[in-house]
Amino acid sequence: MSEHDRELVSPEAALDDHAVESALRPRTLDEFVGQDRVREQLSLVLRSAQQRGTAPDHILMSGGPGLGKTTLAMIIAAELGAPLRITSGPAIERSGDLAAVLSTLREGEVLFLDEIHRMARPAEEMLYVAMEDFRVDVMVGKGPGATAIPLEIAPFTLVGATTRAGMLPAPLRDRFGFVAHMDFYSPEELELILHRSARLLGIELLDDAAAEIARRSRGTPRIANRLLRRVRDYAQVRGDGRLTLECARAALSLYEVDDEGLDRLDRAVLDALLRRFRGGPVGLSTLAVSVGEEPETVEIVAEPFLVRAGFIARTPRGRVATPQAWAHMGLTPPPDAAFGAAALFDPDEEP
Numbered sequence: 001m002s003e004h005d006r007e008l009v010s011p012e013a014a015l016d017d018h019a020v021e022s023a024l025r026p027r028t029l030d031e032f033v034g035q036d037r038v039r040e041q042l043s044l045v046l047r048s049a050q051q052r053g054t055a056p057d058h059i060l061m062s063g064g065p066g067l068g069k070t071t072l073a074m075i076i077a078a079e080l081g082a083p084l085r086i087t088s089g090p091a092i093e094r095s096g097d098l099a100a101v102l103s104t105l106r107e108g109e110v111l112f113l114d115e116i117h118r119m120a121r122p123a124e125e126m127l128y129v130a131m132e133d134f135r136v137d138v139m140v141g142k143g144p145g146a147t148a149i150p151l152e153i154a155p156f157t158l159v160g161a162t163t164r165a166g167m168l169p170a171p172l173r174d175r176f177g178f179v180a181h182m183d184f185y186s187p188e189e190l191e192l193i194l195h196r197s198a199r200l201l202g203i204e205l206l207d208d209a210a211a212e213i214a215r216r217s218r219g220t221p222r223i224a225n226r227l228l229r230r231v232r233d234y235a236q237v238r239g240d241g242r243l244t245l246e247c248a249r250a251a252l253s254l255y256e257v258d259d260e261g262l263d264r265l266d267r268a269v270l271d272a273l274l275r276r277f278r279g280g281p282v283g284l285s286t287l288a289v290s291v292g293e294e295p296e297t298v299e300i301v302a303e304p305f306l307v308r309a310g311f312i313a314r315t316p317r318g319r320v321a322t323p324q325a326w327a328h329m330g331l332t333p334p335p336d337a338a339f340g341a342a343a344l345f346d347p348d349e350e351p
């Protein structure tokens, strides 16, 4: 599948998303739609720290692409009235890169470390100390004569974001006082987000069209906003500019986003699972290879939604298609097909 095909339907940010995304980002906790539990927990963490006059605990946000991690990080700084410094795991190749950031933080500053699971190992150790003791040990010299010079740094709040919380070493995870688990959004929440975006973009969006787009957005605000823009294009060129249900349906089918919001990658994964592996169980990397994708892409981009929507079950022996998957793809399962939970408890098989 080419990059071009992927851009529309992937929850990961595409090039043309960036400008419009920053325009559509909610700026306060109140404007942030959905994730009610996270919002309430976060609001307590922030308010109480403000009342105590201290920097709040370090905050980790975990969740799939496009669910609002960067947005929340910006909101945290804004709610605290604190300056925000942004960096990311891949930008920190050596511990020196991190030392340079940490040693120039101002008191109370929020440090947003995106993709924190991709930071270099030696920098991780430095981060542990910084998070706990607000200190960096700067190494001077090399070899046996090297010494660590402790340097005090200003109390700050680290906000880490990761799509793969499981990949964080336990000592790092444990140093976060609060972990926000970002989940997929309900269709109703996505509708609210779509109406808000339409208002900001000056688009006339009818209720039933919003519901249709929301239902097909794979629980992800980024995808909802992107589909909104494609339906707007359609309405502008082929209609009278208003986003009606007919426009939404026609545009989404043109862009191959199906009734359940499955895109080409999702369907390719399901198709391989059903036809080539007779519904599984099959390992994730085998499945990824058979659709010509990186295992990480299938694991982070396609699978969580397919599981959440009830098309795939994870079992100790691998991924298994559910009856719903067979039905959705219009195929008949073989009589011996393994089905999700049943496969979990097969007494004759070793996990």
Ligand SMILES: Nc1ncnc2c1ncn2[C@@H]1O[C@H](COP(=O)(O)OP(=O)(O)OP(=O)(O)O)[C@@H](O)[C@H]1O
Pocket (backbone or CB within 6 Å): 011, 012, 013, 020, 021, 022, 024, 025, 026, 031, 032, 033, 034, 035, 064, 065, 066, 067, 068, 069, 070, 071, 072, 163, 193, 221, 222, 225
């Ligand atoms: N709760 C929300 N309410 C309204 N809009 C939202 C919400 N969450 C996300 N969005 C919209 O979705 C877009 C993507 O969100 P964001 O960039 O924060 O995702 P992310 O989790 O950081 O993704 P990535 O893992 O790719 O970095 C934002 O531009 C924002 O407009």
Ligand SMILES: [Mg+2]
Pocket (backbone or CB within 6 Å): 069, 070, 071, 114
């Ligand atoms: Mg982000």
